[in-house]
Amino acid sequence: MPSRAELLPVALLLSIATAQAAGPPLKFRVLGSEPGPWPQILSSVGFQPDAGASAEIFVLRAPAVGSQTQWLARVQQGAFLILEGPSQIAEQLGFRAGQQRVRVQNVQDTRRPKLPIIWEEALDLPVFELPESARVFARERWDGAPLMAGFRQGLGAVLWVATTPGRNGFERFPYLLHALCDLGLEAPFRSRRLWAFFDSSYRARVDLDYFAARWRQAGIAALHVAAWHFIDSQKDAYLRELIESCHRRGILVYAWLELPHLSEGFWSAHPEWREKTALLQDAHLDWRKLMNLANLQCQRAAVGAVRQMVEKFDWDGINLAELYFESLEGVSNPARFTPLNDDVRREFRQRRGFDPLELFQRGSRRHHSRNADGLRAFLDYRAELSRRIQTEWIVELEAMRRAKPDLEVVLTHVDDCFDARIRDSIGADAARILPLLDRHDFTFLIEDPATVWHLGPQRYGEIARRYRMLTRRTEKLAMDINVVERYQNVYPTKQQTGTELFQLVHQASQSFPRVALYFENSILPPDLPLLPSAAAVVSRAEQIGSSLAVDSPYGVGIPWKGSALVNGRLWPACDGSTLWLPAGPQVIEAATTQAPVRLLDFNGDLRTASSRTDGLEFAYQSSSRALAVLDRRPVRLEIDGAEQTLAPVMLQRTDSARLTYTLRLPRGQHLVTIRTE
Numbered sequence: 001m002p003s004r005a006e007l008l009p010v011a012l013l014l015s016i017a018t019a020q021a022a023g024p025p026l027k028f029r030v031l032g033s034e035p036g037p038w039p040q041i042l043s044s045v046g047f048q049p050d051a052g053a054s055a056e057i058f059v060l061r062a063p064a065v066g067s068q069t070q071w072l073a074r075v076q077q078g079a080f081l082i083l084e085g086p087s088q089i090a091e092q093l094g095f096r097a098g099q100q101r102v103r104v105q106n107v108q109d110t111r112r113p114k115l116p117i118i119w120e121e122a123l124d125l126p127v128f129e130l131p132e133s134a135r136v137f138a139r140e141r142w143d144g145a146p147l148m149a150g151f152r153q154g155l156g157a158v159l160w161v162a163t164t165p166g167r168n169g170f171e172r173f174p175y176l177l178h179a180l181c182d183l184g185l186e187a188p189f190r191s192r193r194l195w196a197f198f199d200s201s202y203r204a205r206v207d208l209d210y211f212a213a214r215w216r217q218a219g220i221a222a223l224h225v226a227a228w229h230f231i232d233s234q235k236d237a238y239l240r241e242l243i244e245s246c247h248r249r250g251i252l253v254y255a256w257l258e259l260p261h262l263s264e265g266f267w268s269a270h271p272e273w274r275e276k277t278a279l280l281q282d283a284h285l286d287w288r289k290l291m292n293l294a295n296l297q298c299q300r301a302a303v304g305a306v307r308q309m310v311e312k313f314d315w316d317g318i319n320l321a322e323l324y325f326e327s328l329e330g331v332s333n334p335a336r337f338t339p340l341n342d343d344v345r346r347e348f349r350q351r352r353g354f355d356p357l358e359l360f361q362r363g364s365r366r367h368h369s370r371n372a373d374g375l376r377a378f379l380d381y382r383a384e385l386s387r388r389i390q391t392e393w394i395v396e397l398e399a400m401r402r403a404k405p406d407l408e409v410v411l412t413h414v415d416d417c418f419d420a421r422i423r424d425s426i427g428a429d430a431a432r433i434l435p436l437l438d439r440h441d442f443t444f445l446i447e448d449p450a451t452v453w454h455l456g457p458q459r460y461g462e463i464a465r466r467y468r469m470l471t472r473r474t475e476k477l478a479m480d481i482n483v484v485e486r487y488q489n490v491y492p493t494k495q496q497t498g499t500e501l502f503q504l505v506h507q508a509s510q511s512f513p514r515v516a517l518y519f520e521n522s523i524l525p526p527d528l529p530l531l532p533s534a535a536a537v538v539s540r541a542e543q544i545g546s547s548l549a550v551d552s553p554y555g556v557g558i559p560w561k562g563s564a565l566v567n568g569r570l571w572p573a574c575d576g577s578t579l580w581l582p583a584g585p586q587v588i589e590a591a592t593t594q595a596p597v598r599l600l601d602f603n604g605d606l607r608t609a610s611s612r613t614d615g616l617e618f619a620y621q622s623s624s625r626a627l628a629v630l631d632r633r634p635v636r637l638e639i640d641g642a643e644q645t646l647a648p649v650m651l652q653r654t655d656s657a658r659l660t661y662t663l664r665l666p667r668g669q670h671l672v673t674i675r676t677e
Contacts, residue, residue: 177502248662458507619669
């Protein structure tokens, strides 16, 4: 007798055969005895699970069956059908397992053929025949056996995979979601809140305006630019062009500092202030050339160099990153262990009565293998020294902000709560730093340590839980994801890409108000279009008749053509393809009237917005300067009821040859009224 799971598709199809989708598919349903990894895969770009009859994406896992005629009718009307492995319906639709078998471990995806995709465990799979209309997306690399394929049918499509995508959903087919998009599926939500790190060494001769447009389309709100290249160089014109291009596109630009590395010129000019390792060598470690910021003269000179650079360029923020010591190998590698400069050795000797260098001198009675108490004392002193230097720099950056009040200050700090070994390895101690949030205004950006890069996306929820226990200012917490080649044995790709990257970004975005990516150059091009959807966070979404109800904690964009009413008001925040909504519950429906002026893009937190006959009005909150992009030239600006002198407006010509107009707005919480031509 057929099981309940086998009978379910037929009953379900009969109940929804006449349903019509309004807009892109929103809900998914997995049919079979177990959901497997599909909820993690589909929810990573915003699709919502549904147990009723409103789903428009169906995943058929064994033992789910149904009628080819019924399924194709539903696909014809706009449904997307995903078939996993061999099944009755897959065979009916033309995906038939043959007698020949192939051992699969090395996979080639047509989207990125040269990318090594290696399965941790090889599988013995049948070689499938495909329907003539099917497009192959992934094959076994050497024999060419198809592993993922699909075809469009009417308004919908069918996607087939030869086996389950893996326990977490990304172990075998990293570009599965991309294949669905190739078949016409559109993600239901978008965000433009991501931060990304940027190093000009990788983009020295590129069209910066082109890249700024690409970054914004990928959901990037702020670029953290490697500032050490510009402290004492002759690259002023490049940096000014970069900042202007980003501002025109609605992207903020932050000065990213990597102290105690300052710049090549500072290192060359001041050999007397160079940091020392436990072997008393100059601390030139990897690309960083570390300075002794425990030395008062060095500290003052470094502050002066940074202040000059901050005043020279039109920055929107400053990121004080990784201001602690080397290295992740800790005391086990004296050649990389810092700080052992004269100032540190002198201060510690005055406190504890011995030179910490003795801890690294074999044969000494103080050698760390024999003297646990002495080593503990130095590691604790080192963590306290790190906290002291970080505090001094936060105070200095806040002083710079008095001259530029719209600057946001960010402290990037490697996580030592999830992996407690980090504290002794590099002197990072978040528990000592987080209380500063009660007295200073900055964002605390938690960096994933390299030691946990191989772990799954769920770690971000646990990291967030631990940090929320350390501060009441949880709105100031943010997460930094390293998108890099990992040194651990990881599968199926060395670098995070595709579904794995989307799950990382989605989990981090659900756990933290802000997410940063290191770095923009390492994000593979196929991932850029879906990044905004992975970063979108929606707590509720439901189609109610002709209206769409959406609730988001941070605000979100939805695909939308034409004009719209939001909570009954004509809504101006739209760019022609996306409707941008504020945080909280919103009800959206089609409008018959066009907004006179459109807020095409905005990188602050939009609170409310409304159209006026001669312009628009909106309220916002922003921890830095905010940028508003309009489709009409502004001629009058009021902020909090007071008329402002209209600063020069940045012009940008769009792909359709229309001009857009970008306004700079102040940091904080404000009500803005704009009148246009």
